[in-house]
Amino acid sequence: MRITLSMAALALVLAAPTASQVRILQTSPDPVNPLAGPNVPDLLSSKTAPTNLTRLQDPDEPQYGDEVYRPYSGQAGKDVVWVPTPDSLVRAMLETAGVTRNDYVVDLGAGDGRIAIAAGRDFGARAHGIEYNPKMVALARRNAQRAGVADRVTFAQADIFKSDFSEATVVTMYLLPSLNLRLRETILKMRPGTRVVSHAFDMGDWEPDQTIRTDDASGYMWIVPAQVAGRWAFEIGNERFATELGQTFQKLSVPRGGPLRAGEVRGTIVRLTRANGQVIEGEVRGDTIIGRGWTASRIASN
Ligand SMILES: C[S@@+](CC[C@H](N)C(=O)[O-])C[C@H]1O[C@@H](n2cnc3c(N)ncnc32)[C@H](O)[C@@H]1O
Structure with a gap:
């Protein structure tokens, strides 16, 4: 069975889970974070579906991670599952934000670290990823070592909603519309000129300053405005x-x-x-x- 997982589909599913979806989701706790809520997509609503999500890896999906830890796309996370941003969009997001060596890029929900690492490796920036799943944090740190950027790309195991990222000059994220909205007030208090780039999801009625498109994905960029009212x-x-x-x-x-x-x-x-x-x-x-x-x-x- 091929399972195609898009974050847009996840957003729809997560917006209004049915009772049966919630039941299935609750039978499949995140082994890393057993407290994770109903944040796993309902890939499983058919009667034949197994109840253990960790067995549901798409055989056609590329292998992620390394010999120590192999995450899979769609695995549970604290407030949202892990799905990696394609490399082409990672590049486009950082280019659109105009990242340079003078920037401090913070990726909220950093996953395997690919956005922060690209910011350090390809744009010379300092970068930091905040990620709740400790196994992903350890993987991201190993990935930064392998990419030769561990001196300027760091990761913290933390909840993005309890972290201070106000020093960032560029914020990146691939979360969910509801999570973007929860972050919006904090982001609007950041230094004017801070660029914010989101894979896939918008920020409600705060219209983006720019839309980003690659062949297979899209995103948005906002510039935090000075408050002049x-x-x-x-x-x-x-x-x-x-x-x-x-x-x-x-x-x-x-x-x-x-x-x-x-x-x-x-x-x-x-x-x-x-x-x-x-x-x-x-x-x-x-x-x-x-x-x-x-x-x-x-x-x-x-
Ligand atoms: C869709 S993935 C995006 C990963 C990476 N930013 C990328 O674009 O490739 C979202 C990530 O957020 C993490 N996450 C979910 N809720 C979180 C929270 N409250 N604090 C920190 N990380 C969280 C998940 O574990 C997952 O790795």
Whole structure:
């Protein structure tokens, strides 16, 4: 029997497990984490299905891991199963995020370490993977050793929801829509300009800044926007005015009929369209926005 496992299918299954699915799932605890909840896909709803998930490895699936530990795609995890991101998408995700040697990349739910290791090996970045399954953490560390990047790519056995990853300049993840949403508030408090890349799943009504596609997979990239909602005093040439900026993620709203027509913020860069059609750009530095020939000072935050 060939079992084709996609995370999108998992998301659908996990969204609303039926009573029989839950029963099957509960008969198959993760040997590493027996407390794992119903986070295994219902590959097994037929009557012929065995109840021990560890026997369900697809014979056509590539062998993962090494001589010490062989994980299989779809194996249980704390909040989501392990399914590896294809190498082509790993590369595309890191390229889209513009990763360089100056970055600190953190992969949330790092699996066998492939994203963090690629960030260190192919982009020269420092990288860190947070993974709950201790066997996967040990495998990821061995993989980093084999790739010759153990000096700059590290792994921690931890729960992503109890970990501080605020120092990351790039966050990567392949989780589930619900988990992305649970992380969203934390991510939005990160340094403006932090890039966030997700394999497959979006972040609800926070629209991505970019979509990523390879032949067999896709993802999204967001740039954490500076928080600029509030009242600002502008000086543009000889003109002086004060106005409100509203903000929903990277989109700015301005009062109708006022001196500004539209706006957006990408990381720390604010782009505004004036009532006369002129587009001006400036960089947010704390309570100031500094552009060429113009500045704005924050009067009040929302
Ligand atoms: C879909 S896999 C992605 C692996 C890797 N990031 C990749 O893209 O190849 C999700 C990983 O998250 C891990 N995981 C699930 N819940 C977690 C949690 N709360 N904290 C840390 N890791 C978790 C799973 O064990 C699994 O390895």
